Amino acid sequence: MGKPTDLIQGTLDLLILKIVALQPMHGWGIAQRIRQLSKDVLQVNQGALYPALHRLEHSGWIAASWGDSENNRRARFYSLTRAGAKYLKQQQASWDRLSVAINFVLESTGS
Amino acid sequence: MFRWIYKLPLRLRSLFRKAKSDNELNDELQFHLQSQMQELITRGMPPEEARYAALRELGGVQQIKEECQEMRRVAWAEHTLQDLRFAVRSYLKNPGFALVVVGTIALGIGVNAAIFSLVNGILLQPFPYPDSASLVNASYTGPVPEGAYVGFQQRLKSLEIAAYSVGSGFNLSGEGNAVRISGTEVSSNLFSLLGVQTQRGRIFQPGDESPGKDYIAIVSYSLWQTRFAGDENIIGRSITVDDIPRQIVGVMPADFAFPATSTQLWIPARVDASNMWADFRFWVIGRMKPGANIESARAEFKAAVPNVVAEFPWKMGGTYAPMFDIGPLQHDTVGRIRPTLFILLGAAVLILLVACVNVANLLLAKSSTREREISIRAALGASRKRIIRQLLTESMLLGITGGAAGLVLAFFSLNLLKSVLPAYTPRLAEVKIDQYVLGFSLLLSLLTGLIFGLAPALHVSSADLEQSLKVSVGTSSGRKRKRLSSILAAAEVALAVVLVSGAGQLVKSLYDLTQAQTGMQTDHLITAKINPASSFCRKNNSCIDFYSQVLQQMRSVPGVKVAAVADGIPLYDVGRSVLAVQDRPEYSAQNPYSIWEYTVSPDYLPAMGIPLLRGRNFDDTDRANSAKVVLVEKSLADLFWPGEDPIGKQIKPSWMQQWRTVIGVVQNVRAYNVVPDDYAARIMGAVYFPSSQGITGVPQDLSLVVCVQNDPAELARQLPGLVAQVNPTVAVSKIRTMDEIIHLSVTEPRSNTWLFTAFALLALVLGLIGIYSVVSHGVSQRTREIGVRMAMGADKWQVLKMIVLQQAKVIGLGILLGTVLAFGLTRLLAGMLHGVHSADPITFITVVLLVSVAALIATYIPSRRATQVDPTVALKYE
Numbered sequence: 001m002g003k004p005t006d007l008i009q010g011t012l013d014l015l016i017l018k019i020v021a022l023q024p025m026h027g028w029g030i031a032q033r034i035r036q037l038s039k040d041v042l043q044v045n046q047g048a049l050y051p052a053l054h055r056l057e058h059s060g061w062i063a064a065s066w067g068d069s070e071n072n073r074r075a076r077f078y079s080l081t082r083a084g085a086k087y088l089k090q091q092q093a094s095w096d097r098l099s100v101a102i103n104f105v106l107e108s109t110g111s
Numbered sequence: 112m113f114r115w116i117y118k119l120p121l122r123l124r125s126l127f128r129k130a131k132s133d134n135e136l137n138d139e140l141q142f143h144l145q146s147q148m149q150e151l152i153t154r155g156m157p158p159e160e161a162r163y164a165a166l167r168e169l170g171g172v173q174q175i176k177e178e179c180q181e182m183r184r185v186a187w188a189e190h191t192l193q194d195l196r197f198a199v200r201s202y203l204k205n206p207g208f209a210l211v212v213v214g215t216i217a218l219g220i221g222v223n224a225a226i227f228s229l230v231n232g233i234l235l236q237p238f239p240y241p242d243s244a245s246l247v248n249a250s251y252t253g254p255v256p257e258g259a260y261v262g263f264q265q266r267l268k269s270l271e272i273a274a275y276s277v278g279s280g281f282n283l284s285g286e287g288n289a290v291r292i293s294g295t296e297v298s299s300n301l302f303s304l305l306g307v308q309t310q311r312g313r314i315f316q317p318g319d320e321s322p323g324k325d326y327i328a329i330v331s332y333s334l335w336q337t338r339f340a341g342d343e344n345i346i347g348r349s350i351t352v353d354d355i356p357r358q359i360v361g362v363m364p365a366d367f368a369f370p371a372t373s374t375q376l377w378i379p380a381r382v383d384a385s386n387m388w389a390d391f392r393f394w395v396i397g398r399m400k401p402g403a404n405i406e407s408a409r410a411e412f413k414a415a416v417p418n419v420v421a422e423f424p425w426k427m428g429g430t431y432a433p434m435f436d437i438g439p440l441q442h443d444t445v446g447r448i449r450p451t452l453f454i455l456l457g458a459a460v461l462i463l464l465v466a467c468v469n470v471a472n473l474l475l476a477k478s479s480t481r482e483r484e485i486s487i488r489a490a491l492g493a494s495r496k497r498i499i500r501q502l503l504t505e506s507m508l509l510g511i512t513g514g515a516a517g518l519v520l521a522f523f524s525l526n527l528l529k530s531v532l533p534a535y536t537p538r539l540a541e542v543k544i545d546q547y548v549l550g551f552s553l554l555l556s557l558l559t560g561l562i563f564g565l566a567p568a569l570h571v572s573s574a575d576l577e578q579s580l581k582v583s584v585g586t587s588s589g590r591k592r593k594r595l596s597s598i599l600a601a602a603e604v605a606l607a608v609v610l611v612s613g614a615g616q617l618v619k620s621l622y623d624l625t626q627a628q629t630g631m632q633t634d635h636l637i638t639a640k641i642n643p644a645s646s647f648c649r650k651n652n653s654c655i656d657f658y659s660q661v662l663q664q665m666r667s668v669p670g671v672k673v674a675a676v677a678d679g680i681p682l683y684d685v686g687r688s689v690l691a692v693q694d695r696p697e698y699s700a701q702n703p704y705s706i707w708e709y710t711v712s713p714d715y716l717p718a719m720g721i722p723l724l725r726g727r728n729f730d731d732t733d734r735a736n737s738a739k740v741v742l743v744e745k746s747l748a749d750l751f752w753p754g755e756d757p758i759g760k761q762i763k764p765s766w767m768q769q770w771r772t773v774i775g776v777v778q779n780v781r782a783y784n785v786v787p788d789d790y791a792a793r794i795m796g797a798v799y800f801p802s803s804q805g806i807t808g809v810p811q812d813l814s815l816v817v818c819v820q821n822d823p824a825e826l827a828r829q830l831p832g833l834v835a836q837v838n839p840t841v842a843v844s845k846i847r848t849m850d851e852i853i854h855l856s857v858t859e860p861r862s863n864t865w866l867f868t869a870f871a872l873l874a875l876v877l878g879l880i881g882i883y884s885v886v887s888h889g890v891s892q893r894t895r896e897i898g899v900r901m902a903m904g905a906d907k908w909q910v911l912k913m914i915v916l917q918q919a920k921v922i923g924l925g926i927l928l929g930t931v932l933a934f935g936l937t938r939l940l941a942g943m944l945h946g947v948h949s950a951d952p953i954t955f956i957t958v959v960l961l962v963s964v965a966a967l968i969a970t971y972i973p974s975r976r977a978t979q980v981d982p983t984v985a986l987k988y989e
Contacts, residue, residue: 046143050175050179051175074138074142
């Protein structure tokens with residue numbers, strides 16, 4: 001297992017939106033799930049996670065509500081709003097474009 | 112799209128409930144820590160160690176919290192600042208446009224701020240008395256006899272009551288000729304009940320009204336300043352009021368205005384236990400005691416009414432007792448002006464709407480030139496929402512700037528506004544621009560910015576960006592914009608029609624009032640109040656000799672044709688009485704008929720130029736001990752004895768024993784132009800009694816009427832001196848020509864008309880500017896098309912016709928819409944304002960014509976400019 005990669009500014013938002021799109025989840029769960037899904041490559045810096053969650057909430061992309069966690073503790077669950085779903089789609093598309101473009105560049109310099 | 116649904120509550124919460132959202136954040140981070148610990152423990156780490164590890168991983172808790180809090184605010188504050196900076200820059204680049212917009216908004220907000228300051232100061236702000244909400248008015252039936260006041264005082268537990276006498280005047284004598292001042296007798300607890308203090312000296316105390324101790328008076332600030340030149344030693348000074356010396360014990364502060372702004376003197380009301388039912392003399396107010404509310408106080412009051420009314424030494428009509436009630440003093444005091452203020456506020460809001468529409472249209476026109484800028488922004492990644500927000504920020508900035516300018520306008524026009532309103536308007540002195548007016552104006556400015564900014568912002572942001580990046584002429588967004596601006600222009604015309612027709616109705620009603628037949632010969636007529644003190648009249652044979660001496664004195668003046676005295680002047684202060692008609696059960700003493708009542712000397716009819724239609728006038732043979740006679744107005748004769756000869760019929764004031772014989776019928780005379788509220792509206796005529804057989808007791812409040820050959824102003828100057836030659840202690844006041852009285856009688860309709868006309872003109876001018884700007888912008892956009900048409904052979908007239916006709920459709924639509932609205936509103940107006948009749952077709956037609964012509968002129972001028980374009984130049988345009 002290599003050193004976890006730091007996330008590019010802005011990609012964290014995308015990841016959070018993607019995770020809560022699958023199912024409503026609390027902050028700790030989101031961090032865990034990102035780590036799991038990225039096969040331990042992406043380590044979410046906790047200090048960045050909560051500000052990001054709050055920023056997304058206040059932008060209206062995600063909504064928060066209090067609920068019971070799997071171990072019966074009160075936790076703040078985040079879920080995707082309809083606007084958020086649309087936003088996620090746009091962001092995902094632009095991410096795809098960006099990564100393809102970056103690949104083009106990298107490959108051309110490589111050859 | 113609806114993100115604000117999620118965002119708004121969050122914003123508000125973080126703004127207003129910081130503590131709560133902080134706690135939630137705490138809980139959230141706590142949960143994270145514990146979950147992390149749990150995870151580590153499951154992996155086999157000892158609990159204590161797991162805790163530290165979790166904390167380490169999370170990082171500084173406080174720092175996270177701060178960052179989270181930052182996130183809540185930072186984005187929108189920063190964007191707003193950015194937008195503001197941009198807006199200021201772009202307005203500075205185009206100051207003419209910004210100036211027009213700000214000026215228009217300033218007019219709209221200024222009018223609203225000024226009118227709202229009236230509403231605020233008169234209706235909304237509590238009375239300037241401590242705990243004013245517990246003050247009540249208990250005079251729903253008009254004044255009550257002293258006995259009734261005492262009766263209520265004994266019975267009421269939850270209400271303390273106080274009384275003041277029916278508004279009267281006093282003769283203030285001493286140095287020089289006596290002067291007439293306005294004053295009132297008050298119960299000794301009135302000041303303490305209101306909770307007011309004097310500026311100097313003391314208020315009245317319990318016991319002050321007892322005979323012998325009651326030779327005291329409190330003067331108003333204005334009387335202290337004018338009559339006593341602000342004498343430092345005013346307290347204790349002796350004055351003579353109605354021939355009785357009184358000692359001044361107090362001076363009220365300048366803003367004390369109870370019961371009226373004009374009140375200058377207060378003296379204790381002596382309640383004579385042996386003569387408590389002589390007159391309906393007292394107005395009653397009250398203060399609810401702690402623990403009582405209006406319902407409980409009303410219940411107690413109403414329960415007491417039958418017992419009090421039963422004490423009256425004569426039987427009151429069956430409808431009298433149920434009329435008693437109590438209500439909030441403030442509400443009842445300002446009740447009369449409330450509808451007027453609301454109508455004015457409504458008119459002001461309409462003006463603001465016109466201003467908004469105007470500015471919306473200007474912004475829309477400007478947006479055509481901005482479409483490319485916006486498109487570029489959008490292409491560079493600005494979201495639709497972001498663009499709308501930027502445009503709204505710009506319009507809000509205009510709104511606020513305009514609002515600030517409007518407040519300045521309001522500040523300077525407030526005094527003008529106050530001077531247009533009748534001087535007797537209650538609480539007028541308290542009206543000022545205070546924090547409530549500021550808040551109202553701020554709110555209005557923001558709202559205004561939102562309203563006029565919304566249409567252009569939505570329009571621009573929805574425009575087809577690709578299209579506008581190319582050429583703007585003839586694009587679909589251009590057409591849409593033109594349609595929107597046509598709708599706005601039509602709305603402007605409609606609003607202008609509403610206001611102008613409202614004003615038209617008022618002008619027409621006022622004209623009708625001033626032109627109405629009064630039934631009198633009003634020119635060359637002068638009137639004055641002659642007031643001997645009541646003690647003087649008691650001593651001197653009811654002043655009969657005094658008045659005949661005054662009349663003789665008048666007749667001896669060269670140029671005087673006729674002189675007479677009367678107890679009331681038509682259109683000014685006519686008294687009301689109740690009448691019984693012999694052999695007519697429907698107008699019997701049990702069921703009396705209300706009439707206007709005049710007690711006059713024989714020469715009154717010739718002096719006033721009132722024609723005698725049948726029978727004879729009063730003459731010197733009608734004496735106190737001769738047969739009792741009366742004159743009736745034609746309308747009453749027609750009502751009581753249709754088709755019969757009224758001469759010789761018998762009538763009497765319903766409370767008197769002796770019948771009186773009708774000896775003549777006189778022409779109908781208009782008693783009031785605006786009938787006072789507390790007077791029955793169904794009074795249909797007047798009865799004249801000869802002063803020698805007067806129905807009132809001691810005549811101390813008679814008016815002199817003198818008909819002169821030449822300029823009445825000449826006699827007006829001599830009058831006080833002439834009366835003083837007869838008796839220098841008698842006050843002469845209110846010297847006016849009959850024309851002045853007619854002018855005064857329409858004070859209220861006139862002030863309404865002035866205000867409304869000013870508002871209507873403002874709306875019309877704003878509307879015309881709107882039409883002008885829409886047309887001239889539309890024409891400039893079409894320069895190329897016009898060039899083509901003219902190159903193809905169209906002549907100037909055809910082009911002109913085309914443009915004007917297109918605009919005429921818009922104007923026509925607006926006028927149609929406005930007329931429908933105005934029709935409804937005029938009915939409302941007629942119901943709420945005194946002296947306004949409902950819809951009058953001629954006025955409507957005039958208004959429609961006026962607005963149409965004005966609007967067509969506003970269209971014509973810019974259209975004509977278009978036709979003067981040289982086709983070759985026009986084709987090169989763009």
